[in-house]
Amino acid sequence: MGLKNSPDNYGLISKNLHWILAVLLLLNFFLGFIMGDLERGPLRSSLFHFHKSMGILLLGLIILRLLWRVINTTPIHLSNNQLIKRISKFVHYSFYLILLIVTFSGWIYSTARAGPVDVFGLFYMPAIVEKNDVIGQIAKDIHIYSVYIFISFVIIHIFASIYHHFFLKDKTLKRMWY
Incomplete structure (x- = not known):
């Protein structure tokens, strides 16, 4: 298996980016769903900090994956x-668009509420808006609703993979697996 994609298969870099993003996104979405229900305190604060850091990491990985897709060939359908x-x-382009909306709205929400985002204690991502409760609330709403839209695309993606594998019996799913 090569690093780059071929007309018949996805390469190691595409596969790794796909599965690393999938795992990290699921982890971050899970954190997002549970942390809002926690009582205020150190655990909730730590989870919010980790969630924001993961969001910035995911934004970087999404941009990297988009760049890789642009400079690399895509296997034939x-x-x-x-x-x-x-x-x-449509679903693949929507994935990228909605993920960018999720991550940027989260970043805007964080900076509108608290300023620059501390990323794993290593560096700060700058505030991209001034502190503003109205902008913060709008960004929060966009962040939450876009997550639900993303989840609907994940469900479509999973069912399409199953459909290809079990009903069409083609190699679509196998091409993205190792």
Whole structure:
């Protein structure tokens, strides 16, 4: 298996970026869902800090994955069905768009509420807006609703993978696995 994609398969870099992002996104979404229900205190504060740091890390990985997709070839679509090809393309582009919306709205929400974002205690991401409760609330709402939209795309993605693997019996799922 090569590092780069070929017309028939995804390369190691694409596979690693895909699965690392999947695991980290699920972890961060899980944290996002549970931390709001916790009582104020050190645990909740630590989880919020970790969630924000992970969000910035994910933003960097998403941008890296987008750049890799631009400079690298994409394996040919295995289906000859034009509708499936269009839906697949729409869902993949929507993934990137909604992930950028999720991460940037989270960053805006954090900076509107508290200023620059401390990333794992290593460095600060600058505030991209002034402290402002109204902007913070709008960004928070966008952040939350875009997460639900993203989850709906994840469900479509998982069902499409299952459909390809078990019903169409093609190699779509196998090409993204090791």
